Amino acid sequence: MKHFTSSGDAAVTVPRSGVGTGGDGPVATTSLPAAAAAPATVRNPDTTADVIIVGAGPAGSTAAVYLARAGVDVLLLEKSTFPRDKVCGDGLTPRGVKQVLALGIDVSGDDWLRNRGLRVVGGGRTIELPWPTLQDFPDYGLVRPRRDFDQMLADLAVKAGARRHEGTRVTDPVRDERTGHIVGVRATTEDGPVTFHAPLVLAADGVSARLAVGMGVQKRPDRPLGVAVRRYYTSATRTHDDHLESHLELWDRTDPARPKLLPGYGWIFGMGDGTVNVGLGMLNSSKAFGRTDYRQLLRTWLDGTPEEWGLREAHAAGPIGGAGLPMGFNRTPHYRDGLLLLGDAGGAVNPFNGEGIAYAMESASLAAESVLQALGRPDGASREAALAGYAAAMQEHLGAYYRLGGMFSTLIGRPAIMKAATRLGLPRRRLMYLVLKLLAGLYDSRDGDWADRVVRMLTSAVPSV
Ligand SMILES: Cc1cc2nc3c(=O)[nH]c(=O)nc-3n(C[C@H](O)[C@H](O)[C@H](O)COP(=O)(O)OP(=O)(O)OC[C@H]3O[C@@H](n4cnc5c(N)ncnc54)[C@H](O)[C@@H]3O)c2cc1C
Incomplete structure (x- = not known):
């Protein structure tokens, strides 16, 4: 993929080294932007890329698939080795199925x-x-089971051309001293410490959000x-x-x-x-x-x-x-200083029902769109605007719905309210039809029936930030 360099010079073209296992994606040459962080002369293609993604869960692997399919040189860094388990209920509502189907x-x-x-x-x-x-x-x-599901997604990323490094635990961000932007990550591996470089980093490292914490993005109480x-x-x-x-x-x-x-x-x-x-x-x-x-x-x-x-x-x-x-976007902003927060790292679990896979994949899709737009612009204000667009897109997509979910979670924390809601609500099928649409986020964004309109009305009544 042809990208602008940080200095505006033509991109250098280097052969991709392809360390991802079993990939049959494009192994031809790819152009890398001249180093944003590292010296502009020699770049190590094993440890430099257009984009680094930390964490090969549903968020990270999905983003890697979209970006690699678009021709972006992606390094996908994962601390465990596949197959690995992930503590989860293993359930996908239709909202999650949609994301799986979107990947083909x-x-x-x-x-x-x-x-x-x-x-x-x-x-x-x-x-x-x-x-x-x-x-x-x-x-x-x-x-x-997540043991299969996550491996399948991570393999799809490799098939699309992403270079996956397993057994690679990211410890810290590498920041440009002048701008404060993240320009890489430090990691520990079996063979010792390794530093990776890229002008953009996607944090998809789950609830620990280690990278976001390292960049000073705090949890919202x-x-x-x-x-x-x-x-x-x-x-x-x-x-x-x-x-x-x-x-x-x-x-x-x-x-x-x-x-x-x-x-x-x-x-x-x-x-x-x-x-x-x-x-x-x-x-x-x-x-x-x-x-x-x-x-x-x-x-x-x-x-x-x-x-x-x-x-x-x-x-x-x-x-x-x-x-x-x-839950409820409990870590924001979703973009700052070259770092995009995806999935659990950005607190994207639905506060109504605890579902997280669908939203991790949705955030990946939105992030990939912004990253593609950003990489096609020269380094500077326009690129930053494209990246800030990711945070704005997340707010527009789920901000108001999650604010409503936050209110809901406060209410149901009170046993008396929960008891009354259960006893009054469950016998009423029409009401439960509406409740299902609201709690599972399964409503149409346009057209639809009375229940879709009620959910849309409710979400339009609360602020998205
Ligand atoms: C008990 C339980 C049940 C759940 N049930 C459901 C359910 O049924 N359906 C549903 O939709 N959601 C469910 N969820 C939520 C769901 O599991 C998460 O929302 C989802 O996994 C988020 O995906 P992610 O890619 O953001 O993060 P994760 O799936 O957590 O992936 C993060 C990845 O990053 C890697 N990583 C972490 N730190 C580093 C590091 N420093 N360096 C490199 N790699 C790193 C991890 O090994 C992991 O592979 C459940 C959660 C729990 C706890």
């Missing part, structure tokens, strides 16, 4: 388990809500935060499920005569391979947040579920894993 991925195979709606359990009721028919999203969801734990169990009765199951109430049935309501919300997702993914989450608006043994809470809840589901210690298919859920 075939989801017809047995690797994917399809679902046709959400089953909600609470207030002594169970209701099934089909995914809505919409212009903007498909009408089915998917389940696939005014935005919601969650924590979630999950475990796999073998379960013949629950593994095949055509719905994602959500539990609005968790009960401690140690004393069956006196069940006690526990804090948090749970899920049971059949994996279709003999196992289920079961977990629970809690928001920081709950009194119990930070004062709870989440692993014990999971065991207590599951011990009270029907024996035949098999959600007991003896059927556990692995340890309990947990992680934070950075």
